[in-house]
Amino acid sequence: MDKNTLIGFLLIGVVLFAFSWFNQPTPEQLEAQRRYQDSIAKIEYAQQLELQKQENKSALVEDSLESLPDSVRALRLQQSFGVFGDAMVGSEGYTTLQNDVVELRISNKGGRICYARLKEYDTYNDEPLVLFDEKESDFNFTLVTATNRVVNTGDLYFTPVKSEDPNTVIMRLNAGDGSHLDFTYTLKPDDYMVRYQILGTGLNGVLAPSTNALDLLWEQDIRQQEKGRKFEDRYVTLSYKFMADDVEHLSESSSDSKQISNRLRWIGYKDMFFSTVLISGDGFEATTLDSKAIPEGDVLKRFKTTTSIPFDLQGKEPTNLSFYFGPNKFALLKSFDKGVVADQQLDLEKLVPLGWGIFRWVNQYFVIPLFDFLGKFIHNYGVLILLLTLIVKIILFPLTYKSYMSSAKMRVLRPQVEEINAKYPGQDKAMERQKATMELYSRAGASPMSGCLPMLLQMPILIALFMFFPSAIELRHQSFLWAHDLSTYDAIFTWDKYIPIITPYFGNHISLFCLLMTITNIFYTKYNMEMTNTGQQQMPGMKAMMYMMPLMFLVFFNQYASGLTYYYFVSTLITIVQTLIFRYTIDEDKLLAKLEANKRKPMKKSGFLKRLEEAQRAQQETLRKQQEAKKKR
Numbered sequence: 001m002d003k004n005t006l007i008g009f010l011l012i013g014v015v016l017f018a019f020s021w022f023n024q025p026t027p028e029q030l031e032a033q034r035r036y037q038d039s040i041a042k043i044e045y046a047q048q049l050e051l052q053k054q055e056n057k058s059a060l061v062e063d064s065l066e067s068l069p070d071s072v073r074a075l076r077l078q079q080s081f082g083v084f085g086d087a088m089v090g091s092e093g094y095t096t097l098q099n100d101v102v103e104l105r106i107s108n109k110g111g112r113i114c115y116a117r118l119k120e121y122d123t124y125n126d127e128p129l130v131l132f133d134e135k136e137s138d139f140n141f142t143l144v145t146a147t148n149r150v151v152n153t154g155d156l157y158f159t160p161v162k163s164e165d166p167n168t169v170i171m172r173l174n175a176g177d178g179s180h181l182d183f184t185y186t187l188k189p190d191d192y193m194v195r196y197q198i199l200g201t202g203l204n205g206v207l208a209p210s211t212n213a214l215d216l217l218w219e220q221d222i223r224q225q226e227k228g229r230k231f232e233d234r235y236v237t238l239s240y241k242f243m244a245d246d247v248e249h250l251s252e253s254s255s256d257s258k259q260i261s262n263r264l265r266w267i268g269y270k271d272m273f274f275s276t277v278l279i280s281g282d283g284f285e286a287t288t289l290d291s292k293a294i295p296e297g298d299v300l301k302r303f304k305t306t307t308s309i310p311f312d313l314q315g316k317e318p319t320n321l322s323f324y325f326g327p328n329k330f331a332l333l334k335s336f337d338k339g340v341v342a343d344q345q346l347d348l349e350k351l352v353p354l355g356w357g358i359f360r361w362v363n364q365y366f367v368i369p370l371f372d373f374l375g376k377f378i379h380n381y382g383v384l385i386l387l388l389t390l391i392v393k394i395i396l397f398p399l400t401y402k403s404y405m406s407s408a409k410m411r412v413l414r415p416q417v418e419e420i421n422a423k424y425p426g427q428d429k430a431m432e433r434q435k436a437t438m439e440l441y442s443r444a445g446a447s448p449m450s451g452c453l454p455m456l457l458q459m460p461i462l463i464a465l466f467m468f469f470p471s472a473i474e475l476r477h478q479s480f481l482w483a484h485d486l487s488t489y490d491a492i493f494t495w496d497k498y499i500p501i502i503t504p505y506f507g508n509h510i511s512l513f514c515l516l517m518t519i520t521n522i523f524y525t526k527y528n529m530e531m532t533n534t535g536q537q538q539m540p541g542m543k544a545m546m547y548m549m550p551l552m553f554l555v556f557f558n559q560y561a562s563g564l565t566y567y568y569f570v571s572t573l574i575t576i577v578q579t580l581i582f583r584y585t586i587d588e589d590k591l592l593a594k595l596e597a598n599k600r601k602p603m604k605k606s607g608f609l610k611r612l613e614e615a616q617r618a619q620q621e622t623l624r625k626q627q628e629a630k631k632k633r
Contacts, residue, residue, distance in 0.1 A: 083175045083206050090157025097169050099189045102325050111158035111171035111183045112139040116325045124227040131276055136221040144208040175206045192326030198319040211313050218305040220269050224298050227488045231559045235272035238291045238303045241265045243283050244343045247350040250291040257290040269303045273473045275351050277324035282310045327473050328352050355467035362464035382480025389570045396458050404582045412592040444595040469564035486563035506555050513565040514557045520572040521550035
């Protein structure tokens with residue numbers, strides 16, 4: 001082995017050692033991985049023991065426990081399920097916990113909330129708005145006893161215990177000899193948030209000594225609550241928030257699943273306008289999230305969560321959870337973080353899809369405050385949207401005016417551009433024609449790009465409003481003119497027959513506000529193309545493409561909220577009126593005279609313009625050399 005080879009191997013070893021050193025996991029990551037692996041092992045162990053439980057349970061059914069004497073039956077149950085044997089037998093019963101906004105039913109079997117209804121809201125067909133019932137949900141914990149028996153709380157019968165607080169319900173799972181597990185639910189007046197506390201008493205020696213967490217299975221079907229099933233389905237998703245970190249979600253458009261080893265603060269089953277959220281004070285660990293799309297029927301998606309929550313076997317510290325059963329209303333969800341330090345905030349308002357980045361900021365700090373302010377004085381939301389549109393147009397007026405002036409300058413210079421086109425005809429003189437046109441614009445003080453910048457500056461507000469209107473629960477079931485519900489489409493014509501291609505993308509209806517929006521956009525496109533014709537040659541098919549855009553909007557927006565298409569319709573009408581006012585109030589002869597005066601002034605070239613001219617000269621020189629080379633051939 002020569003010297004260079006030895007040095008090479010040494011360097012490779014140093015690099016490998018450095019790479020391993022700098023990429024080794026932190027103690028926190030190792031601990032999180034250990035907890036995740038322990039939880040997985042516990043779940044696998046519980047699944048194995050569950051098979052034994054099911055076999056025992058089947059044997060009990062075959063022996064017809066009900067026909068056995070009480071003493072024999074108790075002995076059989078104790079042999080199969082240990083201290084929880086007595087809790088395997090009971091009667092169905094429900095305890096109601098309610099206030100003015102929400103009604104909850106808690107089942108004796110499993111001690112879980114099996115029914116949730118929002119009192120202030122109805123479905124699209126005027127039925128009570130129920131988030132879920134007993135058949136559409138499941139919520140149970142896996143318990144491993146000290147004798148290695150596995151039971152699920154969903155199979156056990158709890159006993160309601162009276163509380164001194166009328167807003168509190170205690171569901172108790174007895175384990176004999178004064179040992180029990182309590183699920184405590186507290187619902188305050190006029191509140192959508194339910195406090196959920198788990199506390200064990202005397203369970204040391206009842207549950208496995210290694211128990212420091214409870215494995216949870218939570219399933220729920222998401223009902224169709226709105227008229228447009230396909231449109232509503234776009235907003236149904238399983239969302240979750242990391243501890244002191246951002247909110248993420250599974251795919252809305254298809255089935256999806258994800259395994260998460262990091263701790264989560266909350267998990268939310270989100271509908272278009274309503275959510276069921278489970279919140280943990282200490283976080284969820286080793287979580288698996290699953291979302292299954294249901295293509296047909298009254299259920300849009302089926303959500304499933306398997307996770308683990310901390311549990312104090314000694315019974316000194318309770319496990320603190322909370323449920324949120326309520327609307328996706330931005331101000332309401334934001335209120336839960338009032339007075340809370342930043343790293344402990346829930347960020348539940350991120351359940352409302354307002355766009356990302358700058359678009360969300362525009363909605364959060366401009367559109368929503370303005371919308372809420374107007375809502376204090378105007379109760380007709382059609383009028384409110386009209387006024388909101390006027391205010392937005394007034395704010396954008398300087399940009400709109402600047403954009404129009406740019407197109408006006410190009411329009412009055414069109415005869416001179418046409419002269420240049422006649423002077424340099426054909427493709428072989430395209431560079432000379434382009435150079436002469438750009439020189440004309442530069443000397444006159446006009447620029448084809450000056451009208452684009454104002455339009456780009458308007459885009460954040462336009463896109464923010466596109467995200468806001470379909471998410472605004474305030475528009476739900478609010479009527480205006482022929483639209484009975486501004487949160488969904490306003491059909492003037494419907495049909496039942498399935499039509500390939502049309503039904504999946506367009507729907508089985510025609511929305512009137514969407515149709516009016518399309519018609520006004522076609523008129524505006526035609527008028528705007530005439531107004532912005534600069535005399536330059538356009539790409540083939542560009543004119544047809546401009547007319548196709550409004551027709552594409554008709555297909556795209558036909559199933560969207562009528563509040564959104566109504567806004568676009570009114571906004572386009574106002575834009576047409578503004579354009580007509582500009583057209584007949586701006587003296588184009590004076591504008592042309594001003595541009596001609598600019599030509600006589602010494603032209604100051606910007607750095608960008610100089611670079612552009614240099615690039616044009618280089619391109620012309622290259623083109624000239626290519627033409628000379630062709631002639632020599």
